Amino acid sequence: MAGQSDPHISLLSAQEVEFMAEDELIEIVPNMRMDSLNFICGDFGPFLPQIATEVPLWLAVALKKRGKCAIRPPQWMSVENLTRILEGERDSQGAFQALPFHYVEISTLLFDHARDDIPDMYMVRSLVEDIRDVRVHKVETSLEKFSGTSAVKIPNLSAMEVNIIRPFVGRALQAFYKHDNPEKIPDVDRASSGQTRVPNNEPREDMSEGGKIVPWMIIYSKNIQLDQASKVIFFALQRPLRR
């Protein structure tokens, strides 16, 4: 089946996340004249030379590849703004700075296709990479608070980051829930195929580094006993994060 990701490994592939990001609107400055386009996903245009219009990202990249426009980088992608956000990320331990939901995908696409349209491209690129690193590191290093919760709120996380941590956190939370309420979950795992059962018989994924526990901003928690908690943390350790 073309283009479909395997639900056993991860819910959405990176390409599918990018596909969703490509519908975000972005400003372009066309250098030619064109009539309005009546797409299924909306109407855009008419395009007049040197008049800025908003189009979806996929359309902007397509036009840029054919040399028909220049892309204007979005407001949040300026050096000052990104420096401010980077400092905010470094200062605050538990919170994430407000960034557009698809900032990773948007910035990657722009770096690949619209280098010349971004002022100080190298600076911007290194800032975005630093921000990504700090955020992922933050996500990785604060799971100590993760003690048997039923729901976790994480404001300001971005789509790509969600996609990366989803399998791990999903299974960890499910393990907590299961150990907390052994009578509520019937042992259907034996009969159903492919449903994960923590900890031992998991389908193998490609593991890189040793297990790290990921911290979180916990709001709701239930009490579970300390020896159960340490057991679950031990098992959770076997599931290192995939980058």
Next chain:
Amino acid sequence: MASGSEEWSAAQIDDYETLISTTDVELLKRAWRNEKAAPEILPFEEALVKRAKEQIQLMEETVDDFAESGHDPLIASLYQMDLDRAQFLLRSYLRVRLQKIEKFMFYIWKSDTHRNRLSTEEEKFTERCIRDIGKHLEETVLSKLADNYQSVLKQSIISEEDDMVPEPQLDTFVVAKCQRATRPLYLDGSRQSASFDRDDHFQMVPGDLCILRYRPFQEELMSGNISLV
């Protein structure tokens, strides 16, 4: 849809505006994401799929006309790209549903709520699938087992329930984003009229991103208050 009322409340106007400004592609994308993330099969969006199919067909004809009439190839290729994107969404949506049906076909067939969530074609597909799988299992394995163990649905005649039927795991954790405010819920799933001092009562406001258990939030998902990411 309220048509007779003189004054619309602010909430109604907001909803109306969101309704007219959300394109079918947006709605289809949301349905696709929800379907991918949810452990069980969700109600089939019949009207949406029908509208999307019509639009896609219309667009296919337009693109063919462009190709024949020698219209500007740039514009033709842009229309083709948009068409491809819409087709991918529609096909992926249907494919994900078919995958879920194949996984849980006996369970869906047995439970009326789930069966009502299928479209007519999907029902026919499920029926044929069950028949074929049943026949295949019977011919290859079941007929050769001892008499008491020959059922597809039960482990043996003495089982009280159909314990060979896999059920969707409603307790999986999913990532959800809030579109509209939800009602207060207890995290263990029971809903009572709110007593706000208990600290395991949970409410989401628009814009929140949470990781939570699927089961207590099933209804919120169906009513469109939250959407899965």
